[in-house]
Amino acid sequence: MLTQIHIFFILLCENYNNIMNNYHSISRQEWEKALSHLINNYHIYAPVPWGETQDYERIDDDSISDIIYNRPKPATPLKTFFLPIRENVVNTEKSDKKRIIMGIPSCDLSGINIFDEMYLDDAFVDPTYKKKREDSILIGTDCHTTQENCHCTTYGIKPYPMKNHDLTLSLSGDTIYLQTHSAKGETLIEEIEKITTLQDPTENEIQEIVDTREKVEEELNTKNRDLPNYRVTGDLINSSEDEIWKKYSETCVSCGACATICPTCTCFLLLEKPGFEKVRHLDACQYPGFEKVAAGEDPLEELYKRFRNRYMCKYVWKPKKFESIACTGCGRCIEACIGNINKNELFLELANK
Amino acid sequence: MKGDNIYEPIKAKVLEVIDESPTIKSFVLEPERQFYFKTGQFIEVALDGIGEAPFTPSSSPLVTNQLEVTVMKTGYVTEKMHQMKGGETVGIRGPFGRGYPLEKLYDKEVLVLGGGCGFAPLRSLLYNLEAEQEKVQKVTFCYGSKNPQECIYEPYINELRQYKKFEVMRTVDEADETWTEEVGVATVLLDKIDVNIDNSVAVVVGPPIMMKFSVQKLLEMGYTDQKIYLSMEKNMSCAVGKCGHCMMGEYFVCKDGPVFRYDEIKDKPDIWK
Numbered sequence: 001m002l003t004q005i006h007i008f009f010i011l012l013c014e015n016y017n018n019i020m021n022n023y024h025s026i027s028r029q030e031w032e033k034a035l036s037h038l039i040n041n042y043h044i045y046a047p048v049p050w051g052e053t054q055d056y057e058r059i060d061d062d063s064i065s066d067i068i069y070n071r072p073k074p075a076t077p078l079k080t081f082f083l084p085i086r087e088n089v090v091n092t093e094k095s096d097k098k099r100i101i102m103g104i105p106s107c108d109l110s111g112i113n114i115f116d117e118m119y120l121d122d123a124f125v126d127p128t129y130k131k132k133r134e135d136s137i138l139i140g141t142d143c144h145t146t147q148e149n150c151h152c153t154t155y156g157i158k159p160y161p162m163k164n165h166d167l168t169l170s171l172s173g174d175t176i177y178l179q180t181h182s183a184k185g186e187t188l189i190e191e192i193e194k195i196t197t198l199q200d201p202t203e204n205e206i207q208e209i210v211d212t213r214e215k216v217e218e219e220l221n222t223k224n225r226d227l228p229n230y231r232v233t234g235d236l237i238n239s240s241e242d243e244i245w246k247k248y249s250e251t252c253v254s255c256g257a258c259a260t261i262c263p264t265c266t267c268f269l270l271l272e273k274p275g276f277e278k279v280r281h282l283d284a285c286q287y288p289g290f291e292k293v294a295a296g297e298d299p300l301e302e303l304y305k306r307f308r309n310r311y312m313c314k315y316v317w318k319p320k321k322f323e324s325i326a327c328t329g330c331g332r333c334i335e336a337c338i339g340n341i342n343k344n345e346l347f348l349e350l351a352n353k
Numbered sequence: 354m355k356g357d358n359i360y361e362p363i364k365a366k367v368l369e370v371i372d373e374s375p376t377i378k379s380f381v382l383e384p385e386r387q388f389y390f391k392t393g394q395f396i397e398v399a400l401d402g403i404g405e406a407p408f409t410p411s412s413s414p415l416v417t418n419q420l421e422v423t424v425m426k427t428g429y430v431t432e433k434m435h436q437m438k439g440g441e442t443v444g445i446r447g448p449f450g451r452g453y454p455l456e457k458l459y460d461k462e463v464l465v466l467g468g469g470c471g472f473a474p475l476r477s478l479l480y481n482l483e484a485e486q487e488k489v490q491k492v493t494f495c496y497g498s499k500n501p502q503e504c505i506y507e508p509y510i511n512e513l514r515q516y517k518k519f520e521v522m523r524t525v526d527e528a529d530e531t532w533t534e535e536v537g538v539a540t541v542l543l544d545k546i547d548v549n550i551d552n553s554v555a556v557v558v559g560p561p562i563m564m565k566f567s568v569q570k571l572l573e574m575g576y577t578d579q580k581i582y583l584s585m586e587k588n589m590s591c592a593v594g595k596c597g598h599c600m601m602g603e604y605f606v607c608k609d610g611p612v613f614r615y616d617e618i619k620d621k622p623d624i625w626k
Contacts, residue, residue, distance in 0.1 A: 089360045123608070124359045124593035267597030270360065270590050274402035276444045278360045283596070291598060293588050294406070294428030297561055299601075299623035312622075317603035 022180040023206055024189060024198040031176045032064045037195045038100065042137075045081070046102035047074045056081075056101070068103060069171035070144040072159075073330060077263035078108035082115060082132050083282060089128045089270070090277040095135065100188070102139040102169065105330070107152045109140050109164045111263030113324035116164075118266055128280075137184050140165030142209065143216055146223070149331025151344065153220040155230040157328055160213045170209050177201055177209055227344055228351045230325055234315035236350040242304065248346045249307035251339030252286075258333035258341075259284035259310060264326045285309050311343065359593050362399050362444025363388075368419065370439050373505040377470055378435055379411065379423040384445060387417045392481045393452025393474060393584060393612045397592050398422060399444035404430040407449075407589040409474035409611070414481055423473035423505065449592040450611050453478050453556060453582065459488045461554045464546065466495045466567050468539045468559025472505055474584055475558050479513065486518050493520045493546050497539025497563065500527045522546065539563050540570045550575045558584045565625040568615060578616035585611050585624070 026034070038044060044059040048066040055075040057063065081101060087093070116133070119126040140161030143150075152159060161168045166185035170177040178198075180186050192198065228236060259265040260282060267290075269283040283290065286306050292298035300306045318326035334342045364385045371379040382398075390396065392414045399405040406428070412421035426435045463482065467475045475494075482492050494513065498504045504523060513519045522542045524535035535541060539559065555576055557567045564583055571581055587599035587606040594608035602621035604610060618624050 090358060118595055121594065124595070125357070126593075126595060127358050266595065268591070269596065269598070270405065272399055272402050272404050276362055276364070276399060276401055278405075280360075283598075285597065291588055291600075293586055294431060295425075295560065295586070296427075297586075297626045299626040301626075305623075313597075313600065317600065320603040 023201050024178045024180075025201040025205065026176050026178070026192075026196065026198050028171065028174050028176055030196045034192045034195045035059065035064050036061055038191065041097065041191075043095070043097050043099040044102065045099060050075060056103070059102075069169065069176075070141050072105045072141075072143045072145065072147055072150060073107070073332075074103065074105075075261075075332075077111060077261065077330065077332065078104050078138075079111060079115065079263050079265075081136065082112070082119075082129055083266070083268065083280075085282050087128065087280055088273065088277055089126075089280045090273075091275070092128050092131070098135045098137065100137045100139060102141070104138055104140045104161070104165065105143055106140065106157055106159055106161050107150075107328040107330040108263045109138065109161050110152075110157045110325070110328045111330075112164045114264050114318065114322060114326050115266060117322045117324050137167070137188055138165045139167045139169050142168065142170045142213060144170075144212060146216060146220055147331065149334045149342075149344070150220060151224040151227055151329040151331060153217055153329070154224045154227045155325055155327060155329045158213070159216045159220055170212075172205075172208060172212075175205075177205070226348060226351075228347055230315065230319075230327070232351070233347050234319055236347065237308075237311050238316045240350055242308075244346065244350065245304045245308040248341055249304045251341060252303060252307050252337075253339060254286050254288060254303060254306065255338060256284035256286040257336040257338065259286055261332040261336040263328055263330055263332070264314065264324075265310075285313065360446070360591070362397070362405075362446045364442050365420075365445045367437055367439050367441045367443060370437055373423060374503045376503065377423060377425045377505055379421050379473075380434065380437065380443075381412075381419055381421050382443065382445065383419050388420055388445070388448075389417055390414050390420070390448035391452040392455065392477045394448035394450050395474075395589070395592070395607075395611055396420075396422070396445050396447035396449065397589070398430075398434070399446070400430060400433050401442070401444065403433050405444070405446075405590075406430040407592060407607075409477065409584065410448075411473040411476045412480070413484070414477060415484055423470065423476070425470040446592060449589075450607055451609065453481075453584075453612050454614075455481065455485075457582075458482070458554055458556075459485075460490060460552075462490045462548050462552055463492045464495070464548055464553055464555040464571075465492060466539060466543075466555060466557045466559070466571075468497045468563035468567075469499065469503065470505070471559035471563070471584075472496055475556070476506060476509060478556065479509075479519075483513070483516065483519070486516065489518065490552065491518045491520065493548055494522070495539065495542035495546065496521070496523045497542065497559070498523070498525050500525050501529055501532045520546075538566070540566050543567070543570050543574065554580050554582070556582045556584075561586070561625040578619060579614055581615040583613055583615060583618070585613060585618070587611070 119129040143159040168179040314326040365382040369381040395409040408422040411423040589607040590596040594605040599606040
């Protein structure tokens with residue numbers, strides 16, 4: 001039987017393990033050498049410059065040095081790896097290699113929670129999604145900088161990986177720090193150790209990582225201190241009148257960019273392909289006809305209702321049904337909107353009424 | 354479902370196509386293996402390379418080697434279905450969702466109210482109640498349709514009228530010289546029924562406008578929210594609670610429904626659209 005003292009020591013040891021034993025360090029040069037080897041066995045995706053922004057690209061020997069570290073965030077969310085724009089879900093594509101996805105910000109890792117809850121639901125496991133999840137090694141990244149619309153901390157997400165990642169990566173100076181979080185991550189570390197030598201970082205080095213995390217978190221908290229949190233936002237949306245939705249959707253053109261670019265928008269449409277196959281297309285409740293039935297009824301016929309629907313779904317309905325939050329505060333929907341609609345301005349207006 | 358893939362249909366042969374009305378046809382399907390469903394659950398029927406649409410079987414859930422869907426020509430897929438002659442192969446996925454709460458109907462005077470093609474899923478329920486007659490007090494079936502030509506399942510109506518525990522009343526919006534029953538919208542029948550409301554449960558299926566006014570009327574008559582069940586028509590695409598098309602508030606109609614108790618959904622937005 002475990003006494004309280006035993007439990008205390010176990011917790012202490014586990015804590016120690018978490019803090020010290022799962023950290024490794026390596027020079028950037030050696031890391032790039034390791035990646036060059038890993039490319040033979042994996043498809044590796046990482047953020048690289050894309051004009052003024054950045055996005056995930058499949059990495060080859062020539063682009064290893066272009067990889068962006070610790071600077072949020074790729075233009076497209078992580079979800080596109082698991083729910084691509086289009087895929088055959090009956091006659092599925094077989095990949096010869098597993099994949100490593102690097103440079104994933106915490107907001108996008110948290111965005112996977114809602115997908116796991118919905119797509120890996122015990123009653124109906126989505127086999128295509130499950131396989132993609134199993135065959136991916138996720139390397140999360142600490143955010144060392146923030147972007148204008150980043151507001152993850154408003155919804156309880158830290159600007160460093162919290163869940164769903166196998167490894168965390170942090171670049172400081174010319175040193176890469178890796179922290180393992182899963183068996184998959186440990187296996188990858190073992191593979192890297194066959195290629196090069198990993199160091200054990202000092203306590204001071206680890207403290208520096210922790211300090212940077214806290215600094216960025218504080219910066220986000222300060223910047224977004226007026227924004228209502230997730231639950232309050234839901235209450236505000238739920239009790240709001242139509243007027244504000246009509247006002248903010250005046251410049252909406254139903255392009256669906258907000259939903260497409262959203263790390264937590266999960267909707268799709270199935271289309272038939274001869275041979276009783278099915279092709280899944282990314283879909284969005286912002287498109288006219290999304291809920292229209294054959295007989296003609298359409299609860300979302302009016303644009304402002306579609307516009308409001310997306311926020312009701314994220315902040316009111318999904319929270320009633322699922323544990324996972326359905327907005328991670330990445331701010332992409334604000335950046336992607338060609339109508340310059342800023343949801344946070346809308347929420348602030350609701351909060352200040 | 355075939356294997357582990359929720360998106361892959363099993364095949365079913367179209368054995369027979371029955372003309373029910375100028376706009377409604379029934380399709381007798383023979384699945385490649387035994388097919389079990391509970392009354393009120395729905396299936397997805399796929400026409401190869403054309404499209405897939407949700408239908409609640411209109412046949413008895415007690416029959417497992419064949420099933421029937423009754424389809425009104427309203428959209429792209431249903432129009433293509435209406436072109437089928439028999440002998441074709443379709444795909445079916447399912448069954449999905451929550452059907453009628455049979456156990457809540459036991460020992461009750463069951464009021465079944467159908468409008469138009471809403472009779473289709475209700476026929477499956479009536480078959481089920483017919484097989485379990487000893488378990489219910491009585492069944493009052495009220496059916497409303499546009500005109501006599503659109504009244505479906507004439508032979509089954511006659512069959513039901515043979516049973517002591519079943520009372521069948523019909524109305525049409527527009528009568529002709531052949532029509533001998535009631536005239537008016539479906540709710541006019543509710544003024545004529547003889548049901549002990551305190552011991553009754555109502556099941557309503559039909560076009561949204563018909564369900565809306567029927568629920569209003571039932572509430573006026575003294576039915577409580579908890580005594581009214583509705584089968585909701587939504588745009589189910591995946592049928593497994595993922596694609597989002599059938600969301601009604603926090604519900605996925607495909608998974609949480611399609612049959613709901615009125616109090617579960619009355620506050621959700623635009624339920625009659």
